[in-house]
Amino acid sequence: MTSSPSAAQGIGRRASDKRIILALAAIVALIIVGLGAFDQIVASIAVYIGLASLAKITGAPLPRDLWLIALFNIALVTLFVFLTPVRIRESWKAHGAYVGFMVSLFSEMYGFPLTVYFLSSAGYAVEPAFIGYIFAYGQLVGSPLVIIGLILIYKGWKEIVFKRGTVLVTDGIYTVIRHPQYLGFLLMTLGQFVVWPTIPTAILWPILAVLYYRQARREEAVLSEKFGERFQEYARKTPMFLPRIPVRRGPKPTSP
Numbered sequence: 309m310t311s312s313p314s315a316a317q318g319i320g321r322r323a324s325d326k327r328i329i330l331a332l333a334a335i336v337a338l339i340i341v342g343l344g345a346f347d348q349i350v351a352s353i354a355v356y357i358g359l360a361s362l363a364k365i366t367g368a369p370l371p372r373d374l375w376l377i378a379l380f381n382i383a384l385v386t387l388f389v390f391l392t393p394v395r396i397r398e399s400w401k402a403h404g405a406y407v408g409f410m411v412s413l414f415s416e417m418y419g420f421p422l423t424v425y426f427l428s429s430a431g432y433a434v435e436p437a438f439i440g441y442i443f444a445y446g447q448l449v450g451s452p453l454v455i456i457g458l459i460l461i462y463k464g465w466k467e468i469v470f471k472r473g474t475v476l477v478t479d480g481i482y483t484v485i486r487h488p489q490y491l492g493f494l495l496m497t498l499g500q501f502v503v504w505p506t507i508p509t510a511i512l513w514p515i516l517a518v519l520y521y522r523q524a525r526r527e528e529a530v531l532s533e534k535f536g537e538r539f540q541e542y543a544r545k546t547p548m549f550l551p552r553i554p555v556r557r558g559p560k561p562t563s564p
Contacts, residue, residue, distance in 0.1 A: 353448070370421045370435060378418035385410045392465055392489070402490075402523035405516045409497050412508040423506040446503040453499030460492030476535045478542050484551045486528070486542075490520045491549045524548065 389403040416422055427434040463481040481488045494517055501509050531539045 368439070370424060370439060371418050372420060374418040378414040381414045381418070382407075382411050385414075392461065402519045403493075405512070405519045406493055406497065409509060409512045409516055410500075412506065412512060413500055413504060416506045416508070417504055422508070426507065442504065446505075450499040450502030450504075453502065454496050455499075457492040457495030457497075457499060460488045460495065464489035464492065476531055476539055476542070478546075483546065486546050486548050487520075487524045490524055494520055 386407055389407055392403075421435075421438075424434050424438055460481065467477045467480045467482055468475060485491060497509075497513055497516060501513055528539070528543065532543075
């Protein structure tokens with residue numbers, strides 16, 4: 309018994325619709341996480357333009373024992389990672405390190421500020437200075453990095469969300485760099501580290517960068533084996549992570 313072409317098209321359409329819904333759910337999950345820090349961003353801007361007192365903000369203690377909020381944010385980030393579409397099926401494995409980074413970050417941000425406690429026990433009056441850093445510098449510098457990273461991830465997944473299996477995508481953002489999603493994850497985590505620096509995340513971020521680089525290399529080996537010269541030509545003209553910045557050169561001097 310064989311299915312009709314129209315039935316096969318209907319199944320394919322439903323599968324594509326499911327992938328789109330899951331990918332959108334991933335983006336929405338991360339936006340919800342970002343909204344949790346929106347009040348801090350507003351407060352940082354208010355401090356910067358003189359509408360709020362930094363001294364008053366630094367007088368408040370850091371959040372503690374808000375483990376339900378920490379777990380909620382961790383769950384949303386995990387949902388985001390595992391619903392984000394990838395170019396090859398093995399690509400999600402490197403995302404486990406990203407989840408570990410976020411577990412460490414949210415545990416200190418909402419549960420127990422281990423880094424501040426450690427430095428304070430060493431005799432440093434860290435907490436007021438740490439809070440001052442977050443609102444005076446951290447949010448203003450780190451939040452744009454997080455937003456840029458999220459945009460890169462979105463632009464990457466929207467090019468592959470309609471594809472199935474191992475695919476070679478060379479359209480859209482993939483004409484600028486070969487791995488926009490991995491760069492997006494690295495910028496997001498770097499931005500979050502700048503906003504809320506901790507000892508564990510300072511150790512984890514370089515490891516995360518190495519893992520994503522190695523995963524990108526493994527991914528490219530698979531694509532090169534499957535697509536051959538087509539991929540190799542694409543790789544020769546498209547940077548891996550950092551886009552080429554065109555430099556305008558002046559006219560060559562003419563000899564008299």
